[in-house]
Amino acid sequence: MGKVKVGFSAGTSPPVGRIDAVLLAARLFGFDSFWTIDHFQSFFNRGVWQRDFTWLASPRHSPHEILDYQVMLGHLARRAGNLQLAVGVTEPIRRHPVLLAQSFMTLSHLVKRPPILGIGSGEAENVRPYGLDFSRPVARLEEALQIIRLCFDSQGPFDYEGDFYRLEGAVMDLRPALGRTPEVWLAAHGPRMLELTGRYGDGWFPVVPMTPADYEDRLVRIRKSAAEVGRDPEKITAGLSLYVIAGKTEGEARRLLHHRSVRYLALLVPDYVWKKYGVTHPLGDGFRGMVDFVPEQYSTADLEEMMSSVPLDLMEEPAAFGTPRQLLEKLHSFREAGLQHVVLVPVSGLISRRDAVYGIRTILWLSRRLRAG
Numbered sequence: 001m002g003k004v005k006v007g008f009s010a011g012t013s014p015p016v017g018r019i020d021a022v023l024l025a026a027r028l029f030g031f032d033s034f035w036t037i038d039h040f041q042s043f044f045n046r047g048v049w050q051r052d053f054t055w056l057a058s059p060r061h062s063p064h065e066i067l068d069y070q071v072m073l074g075h076l077a078r079r080a081g082n083l084q085l086a087v088g089v090t091e092p093i094r095r096h097p098v099l100l101a102q103s104f105m106t107l108s109h110l111v112k113r114p115p116i117l118g119i120g121s122g123e124a125e126n127v128r129p130y131g132l133d134f135s136r137p138v139a140r141l142e143e144a145l146q147i148i149r150l151c152f153d154s155q156g157p158f159d160y161e162g163d164f165y166r167l168e169g170a171v172m173d174l175r176p177a178l179g180r181t182p183e184v185w186l187a188a189h190g191p192r193m194l195e196l197t198g199r200y201g202d203g204w205f206p207v208v209p210m211t212p213a214d215y216e217d218r219l220v221r222i223r224k225s226a227a228e229v230g231r232d233p234e235k236i237t238a239g240l241s242l243y244v245i246a247g248k249t250e251g252e253a254r255r256l257l258h259h260r261s262v263r264y265l266a267l268l269v270p271d272y273v274w275k276k277y278g279v280t281h282p283l284g285d286g287f288r289g290m291v292d293f294v295p296e297q298y299s300t301a302d303l304e305e306m307m308s309s310v311p312l313d314l315m316e317e318p319a320a321f322g323t324p325r326q327l328l329e330k331l332h333s334f335r336e337a338g339l340q341h342v343v344l345v346p347v348s349g350l351i352s353r354r355d356a357v358y359g360i361r362t363i364l365w366l367s368r369r370l371r372a373g
Contacts, residue, residue: 004335004370007033007343008363009088009241012067013042019072020079027081029364030371033116034076034083035343036069038090040126043268043293047300054261054350070103077110086116088205088241088343089187092144093122093132097165098172100144101151104182105174114180117148118205120187125294138192140164145184145200152181185239194218198225203237203341208289209269209317212330215240216337238340243319243347246327246362253321258312261350264303265318266310268293277314282306319347324362328369335370342370 008031010022026034044063051057069087076085085107092100100117107115121137128134143162150158151172160167176182185203188194189210197204204222206215223233245262247253256262270289271281281287283306298306320330331342344363349356 002335002340003373004331004339005032005341006367006370007031007035007084007086007341009035009037009343009345012036012038012069012072013065014067016067016072016075019076023076023079023083027079027083029367031367032084032341032371033086033343034080035086035088035116035118036072036076037066038069038087038126039066039123040064040094040130041295042066043125043290043295044264045295045298045300045303048264048303052260053264055352055356056350073107073115074110077107080111080113082112084113084116085111086185087118088116088207089118089120089185091120091122091126091137092141093127093134093137094130097144097147098151098167098170101148101172101182102174105152105176108176108180108182111180114176114183116183116185116203118185118187119145121193121291123290124292128294129296136163138196141193142196142200145196148184149200152176183237185237188222189218191221194221195225198222198227198231198233198236199229201236203239205239205241205343207241209243209273209319212333212337215334215339219338238338239343240334240339240341241343241345242331242334243345244327244359244363244366245319245321245348246324246346246359247321247348248323248358250322250326253323253326256348256351256355257315257319257321259351260307262319262347263307263310263315265347266314267303267306269314269317273317274311274314277311279309279311279314282309324365327362328366331366331370 008026010019023034041064049057049063073085104115104117121141143164157169157171183202185205186197186201187205187207188197189208219238226233245256268290271287274281346359346363348359
């Protein structure tokens with residue numbers, strides 16, 4: 001089997017010193033990429049975010065304390081070494097596509113490897129509470145991708161006429177650093193987003209849970225779309241963001257799987273996944289999971305009731321769980337389906353300090369074996 005590159009997601013919450021320390025550890029242990037996030041608020045509700053929910057909760061801090069990822073990436077650039085710095089993911093609603101292009105071309109001059117612009121169509125929690133337009137987000141994204149490519153490739157003034165963006169004599173003569181043109185990775189799941197990944201993406205970065213068979217099927221669609229427009233399908237990196245819950249035994253991992261903080265994550269899973277288990281998502285038929293979820297719209301009592309309604313079997317969907325060797329076997333299945341670059345998120349770190357330490361140790365162990373081939 002081929003080698004799989006491994007990234008680490010550290011979030012983008014204060015203190016900055018903690019993020020610096022995690023990045024230096026990622027360099028020390030040979031990770032390939034380091035991922036920030038772009039949110040105004042997190043997916044966790046303030047009322048739920050208490051010590052009985054996660055040991056990370058503090059009465060002095062909100063789960064919505066999130067640093068600006070662009071400033072943070074600039075700060076991290078000097079410390080990154082050979083790590084690829086990335087955001088997973090932003091969107092073109094809060095930030096104009098020309099600004100996104102300029103920011104990542106600037107970043108390319110500060111780092112040793114091409115930075116990764118992870119991008120999607122957006123999430124309601126970062127848009128609707130702030131009075132921004134969330135209509136036709138995929139169509140908006142397509143126009144943004146076209147403009148970002150124009151910025152990367154054009155010299156001198158250029159025009160663009162679309163439904164969302166109109167540029168007349170726009171100039172973006174900044175060039176990426178030689179050999180470090182930013183990579184555009186799409187958080188794509190549905191048919192149209194998969195098509196856009198094939199047409200415009202350098203990488204694919206799904207975040208919604210799926211089986212290896214589903215993963216392979218979607219990757220085939222992406223590469224077919226790339227071939228249809230004359231792009232080399234094999235140059236699109238097949239990535240994946242994967243929540244990890246690790247236990248010393250399978251029984252211990254299953255116990256962690258039913259912890260309240262993990263049950264909460266099941267609320268971020270789309271309704272079509274819930275229907276596989278014979279139930280409708282408590283937020284309604286057609287609910288799209290994290291795309292539609294705005295945490296502060298719900299009371300603590302409502303969220304507690306929703307968590308209690310999660311079917312036990314469904315708890316296996318939001319995260320990969322098991323012993324380190326069982327997790328490695330699952331990752332091998334994704335590698336056989338085409339996976340080339342996985343970003344591991346230690347979700348069990350929410351539960352307790354001990355579980356956080358064991359989760360990190362497991363991710364280090366997995367990383368060494370995946371990168372060894």
